[in-house]
Amino acid sequence: MLATGHADLVSVFLGSGTLTVAGQSDVDRKATRFDPARTTVNVTDAALRPAPGSPAYDFLGVPAGTPIHVIPQTFQPGVLWAGWNTEAIPRGALAGDSVDITLNQARGPGLVEVYLTGLDGPERVWSSRNPGPRTLRTAVPTHAHANWAFTAPGVYELEFVASATAASGAPLVSAPVRYVIVVGPLAAAPTRTTLDVAETVGGLRLTGRVSGGPAHLDGGVPTGWMEFHRHYADRDDVVDHVAVDGGSAVLPVPDEPDALGYTARFVPAFHDLVAPSESPTVANPRAPPGAIVVGVRDRYTAGDTITATALVTPAQPDHTISWWTRKGSTTTPRGTTGVLTITATTDLDGAELGYDLIDTKGNAVASARAVPLRVSPAPPPTSTSPTTGPTVGPSTTTTSGPGAPPTTTTEPCVATEVTRTVRPGEVEVVTDGHFDYGPVIEGGTLTARVKDDRQGTPTWRDPSGYVFHLTDTARTTPPAGSGYDFLGSGPVWTIPLTQRPGIPWIGWNTQHPSVLGAVTGDVTMTLESVNGPGKLAVYGQDPFGGVGDRYFGTVEGFPRSTAIPAGRSGVHVHGVWAFTAPGSYSVTFAFTTTANGRPLTTKSTLAFHIGPGDPAAARPASTVVDQVGRTPSGQECALGTRGLADTGASGDVLFGLIVAATLLIPLGLLLTNVATLAAARRRR
Incomplete structure (x- = not known):
């Protein structure tokens, strides 16, 4: 079950010429792939909020103020943060380096709308009621997040399919994949199971039927298996399991003259969505005389209700049932009806439950085999706090430098510093792609690195090697009265x-394994200074376009620092970075934390160039310190494959501290992400 933290719900993979849609979530420091067909996604009431009154959000299809659940586009602790991802697909493998992700079908008690928010209003991505926003053309590699709105609580089914054209020209289409999303409190829907026992030539035909289940899951017909049980005077056994088809399961069995009765138990395919149930025991029409106890579970928790049924063959309507429990030498009368209901208490743990059959003269003419009772104490009330996880790239081993294969030596691979000078004009000017900025512990010292996800496998690099260029593609003007007055009235x-x-x-994170292994509290990220022609504001947005968290900035009313949790799995955050004037900026940050009981701090500078001009001039000559893999004998090796001696990271975290030996990439090699919305393909 997935309810909090970071998840790329719709992730597209390419292997052996086949496209596959699956999910990825952050578990214990790494991205873990999961099968959507076997995973329940829960949008809890922490995501509940009133629908907006702005006409721009009329596409949500509900009146203003209606309570709806929205997975936010911005990371929020304790709320699921859902997106999509194509970073696992190698660049150049698909024509145009793009893939189409289509919402093939959507069923549920309300509407589903997935959309992006920005200063220019919402942009729809997928819609359950509008055939227009059904297909998203997304670039390779891309990692994105949006708002996911559900207008009514209940169980939803969303089916996604991916399609693309291989570089060879061959069409590629994935198998459709179903996602089950529970909106609101997660509770298993009750079911009801019945059993019919019919005589056939030489045997019996057992027919189990189940009903109930969420209306929008599998068409309201529960899926799973029917488990048929057979009861004897001295034992019980399982006859067989039969898959439920259309709500029923049929099992022919040979004649068993010693069997007193049969029971059908429904075993759901989704235990957290659909509850199991058991039919009343049905007597074998050819049963010999006998008496048994049926309906008692293997274990109870104190406070549960114990329901037991007396099955007597042949039926003796004029006889009386006398129930009892026995523990040690003490026997306690419990009731005289055919069905006994008592409350499970811890003093019943280890007791036996049975009954005597009393005739009209008051004589015990038969005794049922006693069944044991097992009762566990009720668990104490607990309060749980949600955990959040990092965004981690695919676990792919890379070399320590361009074109350098991993060595086969058994020597340990040690993170080794390589220092070089980057002259003006030699920095890499970045205009596209996914990056995160965060602390790394190297040799016991805190430093800042940029996690570069553009090649699928993440690398951690010195910030001094980059200039982030925002062209006029990033230019916009906040509308008057939108609540963004702190940005001024100009572009x-x-x-x-x-x-x-x-x-x-660009985001920021505490996801590097060296940090996760040493820091248990928060990392404070402080904006030390901004040198440039304008001001900087970094903030979140709520799902309806309003200003969310104010992280840091130099505009009035903005703080200078933000706390980033580390914990077991770290945190990955994105915000809006807004620059109020064109030109070159040097933005200096400090990271401060306590690791292994020692206070640590570091400072570094991110360079930005806004608008026209020479971006490379934004970064003066600087010394860059990179980390590469070296064995003690000096051989190049891939960090993360045989341990990270100086990073504090575990060797099984393959993405590790993987840093290329050089940062210089030809400026013409720029990413060509395409994230525009395409016309919807016809629903299959």
């Missing part, structure tokens, strides 16, 4: 909340 250049073509997408 601003923004890095938006989700990845867009032609704009570098």
Whole structure:
């Protein structure tokens, strides 16, 4: 079950010439792939909010003020943060480096709308009621997030399919994949199971039927298996399991003259969505005389209700049932009806439950085999706090430098510093792709690195090697009265909340394994200074376009620092970066934390160039310190494959501290992300 933290719900993979749609979530420091067909996604009431009154959000299809659930586009602790991802597909493998992700079908008690928010209003991505927003053409590689709105609580089914054209020209289409999303409190829907036992030539035909289940899951017909049980005077056994088809399961069985009765138990395919149930025991029409106890579970928790049924063959309507429990030498009368109901208490743990059959003269003419009772104490009330996880790239081993294969030596691979000077004009000017900025512990010292996800496998690099260039693609003007008065009345250049073509997408994180292994509290990220022609504001947005969290900035009313949790899995955050004037900026940050009981701090500078001019001039000559893999004998090796001696990271975290030996990439090699919405394909 997935309810909090970071998840790329719709992730597209390419392997052996086949496209596959699956999910990825952050578990214990790494991205873990999951099968949507076997995973329940829960949008809890932490995502509940009133629908907006702005006409721009009329596409939500509900009146203003209606309570709806919205997975936000911006990371919020304790709320699921859902997006999509194509970073696992190698660049050049698909024509145009793009893939179409289509919402093939959507069923549920309300409407589903997935949309992006920005200063220029909402942009729809997928819609359950409008055939227009059904297909998203997204670039390779892309990692994006949006708002996911559900207008009514209940169970939803969303089916996605991916399609593309291979570089060879061959069409590629994935198998459709179903996502089950529970909106609101997660509770298993009750079911009801019945059993019919019919005589056949030489045997019996057992027919189990189940009803109930969420109306919008599998068409309201529960899926799973029917488990048929057979009861004897001295034992019980399982006859067989049969898959439920259309709500029923049929099992022919040979004649068993010693069997007193049969029971059908429904075993659901989704235990967290559909509850199991058991039929009343039905007597074998050819049963010999006997008495048994049926309906008692293997274990109870104190406070549960124990329901037991007396099955007597042949039926003796004029006889009386005398129930009892026995523990040690103490026997306690419990009732005289055919069905006994008592409350499970811990003093019943280890007791036996049975009954005597009393005739009209008061004589015990038969005794049922006693069944044991197992009762566990009720668990104490607990309060849980949601955990959040990092965004981690695919676990792919890379070499320590361009074109250098991993060595086969068994020597340890040690993170080794390589220092070089970057002259003006030699820096890499970045206009596209996904990056995160965050702390790394190297040799016991805190430093800042940029996590570069553009090649699928993340690398951690010195910030001094980059200039992030925001061209006029990032230029916009906040509408008057929109609540963004702190940006002024003129144009601003923004890095938006989700990845867009032609704009570098920069976030911040505490996801490096060296940090996760040493820091248990928060990392404080402080904006030390901004040197440039304008001001900077970094903030979140709520799902309806309003200003969300104010992280840091130099405009009035903005703080200078933000706390980033580390914990077991770290945190990955994106915000809007808004610059109020064109030109070159040097933005200096400090990271401060306590690791392994020692206070640590570091400072570094991000360079931005806004608008026209020479971006490379934004970064003066600087010394860059990169980390590469070296064995003690000096051989190049891939960090993360045989341990990270000086980073504090575990060797099984393959993405590790992987840093290329050089940062210099030809300026003409720019990413060509395409994240525009395409015309919807016809529903299959």
